[in-house]
Amino acid sequence: MKLLSSMSAISLALLSTSTLAADVNFTSKLAKGDALVVFQNVGSDADLKFLDRDTRKQLQRAIKTDSFTGKYGKTLELIAPIDSKYSRIVVVGLGESNELTAAKMAKLGGNIHANLEDKKVATVSLAFESVKGKAKNSELAAQFAHGANLRDYTFEVYKKEPQTFNVTYNIDVADKKTTSKRYQQLANIEQGVFLARDLTSEIATEMTPIDFALEAKSLEKLGVKITILKPEQLKELGMGALEGVGRGSKEGARLIVAHYEGNNDTPIALVGKGITFDSGGYSLKKGPSIARMKSDMAGAAAVLGTIKAMALNKADVNVVAVMGMAANMVSRYSIAPGDVLRTAEGHSVEVVNTDAEGRLVLSDAMWYARKHFNPEIMVDVATLTGSKIRAVGNRYSAIFSEDDTLINQMTLAGKQVNEQVWRLPLGYKDTLSSDIADFTNLGSSGPGATTAATFLQQFAGDTRWVHIDIAGNALSSKAKGEVPVGGTGYGVRLLSEWLLSNN
Known part of the structure; x- marks a missing residue:
């Protein structure tokens, strides 16, 4: 695998992994700085008391002339102000103060950063104190910086001339110590997001199950225990579904386990689908969308990124990520x-479509998580x-569970970090029936997202379980x-928020 590098140019120096940071x-x-950013709420004036009289008058006139009201996300710019x-x-609009949430501020930080970077503004001072x-x-200040840094990420390891321009922020806040401490936590989560984005954006020939395993091994220095099972071991454990999907590639399948034990509680299991490339197998995919199938391991990337975020934050949680890894390729x-x-659960599955492989690798990974960790929640x-x-497009992920408490917790967590979920129903189990096996891997009718989720439900046992379908959320074209273009790292912030808020 080629060198992966989070090209994030805005981060605390002690967290920086890039020479450009x-x-x-x-x-x-x-x-002082090249640019000054001030803020204005709807129904109030921008705080301009620190500007000299002539500059203040000029800016107030511009605000009035432009009918700038402070609506959320709107901006007004004054170039080369007098004296x-x-x-x-x-001037940046914040909207109504009683509607300004942390999530809105993170999104605003991303958009303002993109605007300033596009104009090659090197140093920015922000009047954030009020x-x-x-x-x-x-x-709010920490979230603004968090959003700016998340947006700053690029994956440009294959470009001859990658971006090298940096923006430095000096943010004037009411409580420097508290803000810095909070941003430290968010910056650790950013590192998990960047890992997930790197893994998702990397090309398939450089991100095989073996390459992914090597990236997981790098977390050992953070105190994370890594276990990697090869095809022979998968066969010995009866994990025929995961091993079977990996047969088409030379390397075969892997099961990767990353365990962060922040306490001695019963662990929480995060299970990730890790198809490093999905050709569809003999049920071959058609059309240009196949080029995006390098991202079919985004679920595994998200749960591994979450482990990194928890480890960096030394979070008081016991969480294990179990990742079923394979390349779904065509060969003899x-x-x-x-x-x-035959799955490790003992169920037999008729593979009526080799392009419905994700649920196969997950079925064995879910069994392994239950069998070896007996998790409280999966x-x-x-x-x-x-x-x-x-069903829900790419602005939401789809969430499935019979546990209303978990649904409510995940829904709230998603709103807090701009990774929103939408509940869809379980059901249509009868459409998975097979004449020669316990199940087919594809429903004969009914909504596909639901039949896939219902298939996975058969491997959840009595464990409290949630399934999150992030198809369409893993890569962004705009x-x-x-959120930048490319791998999004979707799920790291959602799971991190949920873990830190509810466990």
Whole structure:
């Protein structure tokens, strides 16, 4: 695998892994810079008391002329203001103060960063001390920096001339110590997101199950216990579904386990689908979308990124990620439509479509998580079905569970971090019936996202279980908010927020 590098240019110096990284500085007074950013709520004036009289008058006139009201996300820019030490002043609308959430501020940070970076503004001072909202000033400031840093990420290891421009932020806040401490936590989560984005964006020939395993091994230095099972061991354990999907590639399948024990509680299991490339097998995919199938391991990337985030934060949780890894390829060794695989659970599965392979690798990974860790809760994450995209698009992931408490917790967590989930029903088990096996791997009718989730339900046992289908969420073709083009790392912030808030 080629060198993976999170090209994030804004991070605390102690967390920086890139030579291009710049600092986010939280200050107790307004600093000098190329640009000044001030904020305005609807129904109030921007705080301009620190500007000289002529600059203040000029800016107030511009605000009035432009009918700028402080609506959320709107901006007004004054270039080369009179008698000012700043080359440009940007007024940013925050909307109603009682509606300004941490999630909104993170999204705003991403958009403002993109605007400033596009204009090659090297140093930015932010007058944040008087900003108020539903969250405290320290939380809002940390979230702004968090959103800016998330948006700053690029994956450009294959470009001859990757981007090298950096933006440095000096953010004047009400409580420097508290803000810095909070951002440290968010910056650790960013590192998990960047890992997931790197893994998802990397090309398939450089991100095989073996390459993924090597990336997982790198977490050992953080105190994470890594276990890797090879095809021979999978066969010995009876994991015929995972092993079968991997037969079409030279390397075969892997099961990767990453265990972070932040306490001695009963563990929580995160299970990730890790198809490093999905050709569809003999049920070959058609059309240009196949080029995006390098991202079919985004579920595994998300749960591994979450483990990294928890380890960096030294979180008080016991969480294990179990990742079923395989490349679903075509060869003389590949499983064929009509084959029957025996899962570790003991169920036999008729493979009526080799392109419905994700649920096969997950079935054995879920069994392993239950068998070896007896988790309190099990959450699986997968780019599982095109049906999910047709149902809820790519602005939501689809969530399935019979546990209302977990659904409510996940829904709230998603809202907090702009990774929202939408509940879809379980059911249609009868459509999975087979004449020669216990199940087929594809429903004969009914909504595809639901039949896939219901298939997985057969491997959850009595464990509290949630399935999250992130098809359409793993890669972004357009940058927006705190999400750049390419791998999104979707799921890391959702799972991190849920783990830290509910466990």
